[in-house]
Amino acid sequence: MTVLAPPEGWRRLDPKMLMVHPVREVGRALPVLVGILLAGSGTGRGGLWGLFGTGVMVSIGVLRWFTTTYRVAAEQVQVRRGILRRQVLTVSLDRVRTVDVSASALHRVLGLVRLTVGTGLSDRKSDSALRLDGLSEADAARLRDELMGRRAAEADAAPAEAKPQETDLASLRPSWVAYGPFTLSGVLTVGVILGFAWRVISETHVDPRELGPVTAGYAELLAVPRWLAFVGVPVALLVAVGFASMVGYVLSFWAFRLVRLAGGNLQVSRGLISTRTTTIEERRLRGVELSEPLLLRAVNGARCIAIATGLRVGRGSERGGTLLLPPAPGGEARRVAAAVLGVSEPVTAPLVRHGPRALRRRYTRLLALCVPAIAALLVLWWLAVLPAWAWQASLLVLPLGAAVAYDRYRALGHALVGRVLVASRGSLVRRRYMLACDGIIGWNVNQSFFQRRAGLATLVATTAAGRQQYAVQDVPLDEAVRVADRAVPGLLTPFLVAVSETL
Amino acid sequence: MTETLTDAAPRQLRMRPPRHLVAPRAIWYWTARALAGWIVVLAIEVFYLILASDDGLSSWHVAALVATIVAAAVHLVVMPRWRYRVHRWEATAHAVYTQAGWFSQQRRIAPISRIQTVDTERGPLEQLFGLSNVTVTTASAAGPLKIHGLDRDDAQKLVDELSVAIESTRGDAT
Numbered sequence: 001m002t003v004l005a006p007p008e009g010w011r012r013l014d015p016k017m018l019m020v021h022p023v024r025e026v027g028r029a030l031p032v033l034v035g036i037l038l039a040g041s042g043t044g045r046g047g048l049w050g051l052f053g054t055g056v057m058v059s060i061g062v063l064r065w066f067t068t069t070y071r072v073a074a075e076q077v078q079v080r081r082g083i084l085r086r087q088v089l090t091v092s093l094d095r096v097r098t099v100d101v102s103a104s105a106l107h108r109v110l111g112l113v114r115l116t117v118g119t120g121l122s123d124r125k126s127d128s129a130l131r132l133d134g135l136s137e138a139d140a141a142r143l144r145d146e147l148m149g150r151r152a153a154e155a156d157a158a159p160a161e162a163k164p165q166e167t168d169l170a171s172l173r174p175s176w177v178a179y180g181p182f183t184l185s186g187v188l189t190v191g192v193i194l195g196f197a198w199r200v201i202s203e204t205h206v207d208p209r210e211l212g213p214v215t216a217g218y219a220e221l222l223a224v225p226r227w228l229a230f231v232g233v234p235v236a237l238l239v240a241v242g243f244a245s246m247v248g249y250v251l252s253f254w255a256f257r258l259v260r261l262a263g264g265n266l267q268v269s270r271g272l273i274s275t276r277t278t279t280i281e282e283r284r285l286r287g288v289e290l291s292e293p294l295l296l297r298a299v300n301g302a303r304c305i306a307i308a309t310g311l312r313v314g315r316g317s318e319r320g321g322t323l324l325l326p327p328a329p330g331g332e333a334r335r336v337a338a339a340v341l342g343v344s345e346p347v348t349a350p351l352v353r354h355g356p357r358a359l360r361r362r363y364t365r366l367l368a369l370c371v372p373a374i375a376a377l378l379v380l381w382w383l384a385v386l387p388a389w390a391w392q393a394s395l396l397v398l399p400l401g402a403a404v405a406y407d408r409y410r411a412l413g414h415a416l417v418g419r420v421l422v423a424s425r426g427s428l429v430r431r432r433y434m435l436a437c438d439g440i441i442g443w444n445v446n447q448s449f450f451q452r453r454a455g456l457a458t459l460v461a462t463t464a465a466g467r468q469q470y471a472v473q474d475v476p477l478d479e480a481v482r483v484a485d486r487a488v489p490g491l492l493t494p495f496l497v498a499v500s501e502t503l
Numbered sequence: 504m505t506e507t508l509t510d511a512a513p514r515q516l517r518m519r520p521p522r523h524l525v526a527p528r529a530i531w532y533w534t535a536r537a538l539a540g541w542i543v544v545l546a547i548e549v550f551y552l553i554l555a556s557d558d559g560l561s562s563w564h565v566a567a568l569v570a571t572i573v574a575a576a577v578h579l580v581v582m583p584r585w586r587y588r589v590h591r592w593e594a595t596a597h598a599v600y601t602q603a604g605w606f607s608q609q610r611r612i613a614p615i616s617r618i619q620t621v622d623t624e625r626g627p628l629e630q631l632f633g634l635s636n637v638t639v640t641t642a643s644a645a646g647p648l649k650i651h652g653l654d655r656d657d658a659q660k661l662v663d664e665l666s667v668a669i670e671s672t673r674g675d676a677t
Binding site: 463468478499 | 515516517518519593595597598600606607608609611612614617641642643644645646648
């Protein structure tokens, strides 16, 4: 068995990736190492075991280079990997929907990238995702062209232009960083920093109360008037979160660029230290989602998310690579959405409102949620378990909830614009979906008992793209049927009957 | 360009329910399934009552037990019959159409050309009643079409028909 030369036709990761895993494992063990350095051998066995584990991980990383090979042949991309359990992953090229190239700081120092192939089905289980960690930039670019450029090359067989024509759809303007604090992403960052600090403290066995600056700071906090401390601490925390959000914004979205490649595919690249480039095949693009979280909406900001098969939208859509525009001015977001869709009407068109019954339902649902909670607090007060202020304070929920309910109603709307289904909903995060009718692969009409009594329905368009389902909430039933019938002509026809005039 | 509600006035259409009912035995299947759930709840309550009876029967516990029995009886009588009237299905040459639920109801439609798999499944309780359920999935993770409580032979016939229909369509159904 030849060890160093890969078999005929198979390609290997870049040898420099041998550096990546050891350094990363050492980095992961950093709190343990710091603990050993600061506290001597006081950490006992745990630390040593940690180091041993690090050693094992380093060796596995080295073995990984020997065992991972890939090739593109016969309309397929194949990856062989595994040490004890050999795996061969095979994906047909026409099932490749997205190619994601990312690089951490370490990767970038070494000139390496990680390439992930999105296929729509296999990406449900991260385990079986087709991922090559540690390609050189040139190899990755070549592989990406082989995976995605193929059809584009077929389309224009004449190699007239050596350099492909790209259209710039959007690029980051430094002023957008001001939207960072309104995303609250800094909450997570501050949490991670506190977590890391706590881990260092627990590994080094340093009692923070014995540290000079901490004690001094705490004493000073006690010295200031109480009201100042009550106002000051939250304000300081808010400033810290806002600052962290801005730093996070810069780290994730610096050098953000959205371009339409020569073949029509979309390419998103971004990142200050870690970089990421996602290529979305045009024919997999099924629409665009405009999302406006409440805080961002307050400063007229919005984000753009792609609706594409093979790209799931879930928690932290930035992670999923579906982001088409980071938090930016609303006008810019709408411009980008229109540019991606190719038509501007779905973005600008006024929506059909869902009417007074939908509004009433917003309020009744609020009451159904709040009244039992308030009643429970009342009972607990009556049983002398809770003080009276608990239920009195809970009454405040009613006006707040009413405001949210009204705002939720205002968000409701839908329209069929050309061949695009547009629907809007939500208050805390208002979203406007623009879904191409060709991407709709079925309808669900959901009606609860109360919706039936009100003559309303929630019409759900199912699709293989993005969130997998896009709902038009609480729309009058006849309107739901009309929209579904027009959006996908013919599908509903055999199941429709005319309403007789006498009814 | 945008359509408004008023456009719809001249030709108003209504969606009719699917044509076929499921097997009448399904009523008893749903009753049995719900009964199993209630028995667990009642067993816990009775067990608790026996344990607590050392310090005299608590009226609260007895009241809860009675309330549970009443709720179970109403549920067992109403739910299966209501379900039977709602659960319906229909398969044409171009689409599968199902209706399910009781308190909350769902109607689902999927074109044959977008169907990816057709499965049939029989749980132990369903086997007891000679029933079968058919699940039709599309490329969307949301909303597979499920038809519960079909007669075993009807289910097999439906699966065969759908398999033939699917074979005649092409594409990757996304």
